[in-house]
Amino acid sequence: MxxxxxxxxxxxxxxxxxxxxxxxxxxxxxxxxxxxxxxxxxxxxxxxxxxxxxxxxxxxxxxxxxxxxxxxxxxxxxxxxxxxxxxxxxxxxxxxxxxxxxxxxxxxxxxxxxxxxxxxxxxxxxxxxxxxxxxxxxxxxxxxxxxxxxxxxxxxxxxxxxxxxxxxxxxxxxxxxxxxxxxxxxxxxxxxxxxxxxxxxxxxxxxxxxxxxxxxxxxxxxxxxxxxxxxxxxxxxxxxxxxxxxxxxxxxxxYNRDVADNSRRGNRVSIDWDECLNWLDSKQPGSVLYVCFGTISHISNIQLREIAIGLDASGKDFIWVVRDTEGGLDWLPEGLEEKRGLIIRGWAPQILILNHSAVGAFLTHCGWNSCTEGVSAGVPLITWPLFADQFYNEKVVVEIEKVGVSIGAKEFGFFPDTKSLIMADVIEKAVERVMGEGEEAAGVRKRARELGEKAKRAVExxxxxxxxxxxxxxxxxxxxxxxxx
CATH class of the missing domain: 3.40.50.2000 (Glycogen Phosphorylase B;)
Structure with a gap:
């Protein structure tokens, strides 16, 4: 050779x-x-x-x-x-x-x-x-x-x-x-x-x-x-x-600080970044929950509805990234999006969203990319693992670094028929544990900010x-x- x-x-x-x-x-x-x-x-x-x-x-x-x-x-x-x-x-x-x-x-x-x-x-x-x-x-x-x-x-x-x-x-x-x-x-x-x-x-x-x-x-x-x-x-x-x-x-x-570059990572984004930015700019710092379960996760419509009801009950504004589902958005309670949400159908500029000052927490499936992106942004996580390495990643976030709380998912599986339903009140309580006024929430947010600073120093x-x-x-x-x- x-x-x-x-x-x-x-x-x-x-x-x-x-x-x-x-x-x-x-x-x-x-x-x-x-x-x-x-x-x-x-x-x-x-x-x-x-x-x-x-x-x-x-x-x-x-x-x-x-x-x-x-x-x-x-x-x-x-x-x-x-x-x-x-x-x-x-x-x-x-x-x-x-x-x-x-x-x-x-x-x-x-x-x-x-x-x-x-x-x-x-x-x-x-x-x-x-x-x-x-x-x-x-x-x-x-x-x-x-x-x-x-x-x-x-x-x-x-x-x-x-x-x-x-x-x-x-x-x-x-x-x-x-x-x-x-x-x-x-x-x-x-x-x-x-x-x-x-x-x-x-x-x-x-x-x-x-x-x-x-x-x-x-x-x-x-x-x-x-x-x-x-x-x-x-x-x-x-x-x-x-x-x-x-x-x-x-x-x-x-290493991706460029707005244009982040808009190009993965599939074509399904929302104009300026539209998303304007919506986020209208919100108070730390007041928005970002919800995303990754690119290959399958969530049943009945579970999606429980999530929607839980988000509504939490009283928090949210950005929610959803994949195409059977029946479109029939599971979404009428008027919820107009009341306090921005729903992105398809691909979203996740890094840009997580690093906006309005975002106060991230409800995630615990894919490693999402975990590191949330940690890097200094944002606390609500963990909902589904399969692959996600239940192990949850341990890093919740038990080792203590920068998140668990939703309580118990079943490993690629498809919805292997999962128990997680009810709306559980979701509402998890949001309160990271975005509320209590001592636990304050501690999680503080540790998340500190870990985010360590992440930034690591690449400098x-x-x-x-x-x-x-x-x-x-x-x-x-x-x-x-x-x-």
Whole structure:
């Protein structure tokens, strides 16, 4: 294989999984590396390109002015026919059934061949791939290219995953309503069995988790969208007890201060930012509740109505981002939006909203991107996890950092039929616990503001995340230069 000269910039290939929560932070990561003199190339499919192309174009348009290297985009076909998905269904946003989700995961293994071809044809110094692409560790090793893992979640989630695989505490449980104590962690972490994927019911999930751990252990290390002060105990646990290398370079959202850029992150926003800004400007500081359950969550209409009734009873103004639902907005009580709400149908400029002074709390599904964006804005969270790493993320927010309160969700699941209904009065009380006048609310808000300041310091010159980024680039450059001798 042809070798780089030392004068050439480091070249990193980024390959995110096909979901907004994975793609958007990976693009932010590529922008961050490019801003530090690295040549960045992002690999994705044709149908997924429009999700990230505007952000890349905006970055590249400013690259010449700021003497930055532009980001390149490489497109490969999605194997729709091979796995039985309809043409154009190339992103988790389009997944509506468990069967489709299985087919999407099956498609992952079929990207090995085009990935190999790129490594064969281009001079790549390192790859940063999603943890779901377990084969990419072996692929990179075959070409003597270091593979870094990016999962889009925090270090705490990795530590919990390691403990579950290492000790298998769920194997001893006898009933559905038992509590699991996650062994070997710096804090006592208890979970309901129903809040976790059950390996007995989903053995394929357990096997895949083992495959991901094996692939990660063979990799160069992890690049994490987090910062040291958010997960300090678990960073030390991960590095020293588990023995894995990790560079915390986030929160990535804090590198996006440009209004135009934030309006381009993800799908086209469904509301004009000026309209949203004018509405927020008309509200008192800290008086608005922002509600968003992410891009791929499914909420039943009956649950949406309970949320609406709870928001109305809370007496707080709100911005609520809703996906398209069956029957449109028939579940919305008549007159509620006009009385105190702004409902955004589709994609919203979340970072801009969270950082507006009128926003006083964030009701969230606890996706890691949303958690870090809320934390970075210094906004307390009301946590309503649904699936994936979200119940673990809730522990970071509510129990470890104490910058939020839990709504009390108890069931892990991708679709509404697995969930118990959370009633309006519970929602109303949770809002009061973070936005009310009581001592608990005041304490949560104070801790959230303080953690937000720590997040900002982490990405500034001299901060922990800035130092980790520079260290990683230096290590990869030194490795590349040693190979060139």
């Amino acid at each position: 042809e070798k780089h000269s030392k004068a050439e910039p480091l070249h990193i290939l980024f390959f995110p999984f096909f979901a907004p929560g994975h793609m958007i932070p990976m693009v932010d990561l590529a922008k961050l590396f490019s801003s530090h003199g690295v040549k960045s190339t992002i690999l994705t499919t044709h149908a997924n390109a429009p999700l990230i192309q505007p952000t890349i174009d905006h970055f590249n348009s400013n690259s010449t002015h700021h003497h930055l290297l532009p980001i390149a985009l490489l497109l490969v076909p999605f194997p729709s026919a091979e796995v039985g998905l309809s043409p154009g269904v190339e992103n988790s946003v389009s997944i509506t059934t468990p069967e489709m989700r299985t087919k999407m995961l099956q498609a992952i293994s079929l990207f090995r061949q085009p990935f190999d071809q790129i490594l064969r044809e281009q001079l790549i110094d390192a790859v940063i791939t999603d943890n779901l692409f377990v084969w990419s560790s072996d692929a990179a090793a075959e070409f003597c290219v270091p593979r870094l893992v990016f999962s889009g979640s925090g270090v705490f989630n990795h530590c919990v995953g390691d403990s579950l695989l290492r000790y298998d505490p769920m194997s001893a449980l006898q009933t559905e309503d038992e509590t699991v104590v996650i062994p070997g962690l710096p804090h006592k972490i208890e979970m309901l069995r129903t809040q976790m994927p059950d390996p007995k019911k989903r053995p394929e999930f357990w096997k895949f988790a083992l495959d991901m751990r094996e692939a990660a252990e063979k990799s160069f290390g992890d690049v994490v969208n987090s910062f040291y002060d958010l997960e300090s105990h678990y960073v030390e646990h991960y590095r020293n007890f588990i023995g894995r290398r990790a560079w915390l370079v986030g929160p990535l959202s804090l 010159e001299g901060g922990s995340s800035r130092a980790d980024l520079k260290q990683l680039i230096e290590e990869l450059s030194a490795r590349r230069n040693a190979k060139s001798k």
